[in-house]
Amino acid sequence: MITYAYCYPDGDIYSVRREEKTPEDPTILKMILPEGSFLIDLTGKESFDILDILEIHTNYKADTSKQKLIRKT
Secondary structure: OEEEEEEOOOOOEEEEEEEOOOOOOOHHHHOOOOOOOEEEEOOOOHHHHOOOHHHHHHHEEEEOOOOEEEEOO
C-alpha cells in the first residue's frame, strides 16, 4: 500500500491518495499538482499507514522546508 500527500506551497494539504501499488510511470503522480506544489511520500511510515486518509488531510500540514507532515496544533 502506498500513501502520498499532495501539498500546496504554503503547507496546506491539497489531497491524500492511497493506492495498492506504485504507478508504473511515477510522473503520473505529479501531473495533478497545482503549480509550486509538492508531493510527500508517506509509504512505510507506520504512523501514517494506519491513519485514515481523511484524518491525515484534516489533522496534518506540511513543513515546507523539510517536506514532511506535522500535526496541526
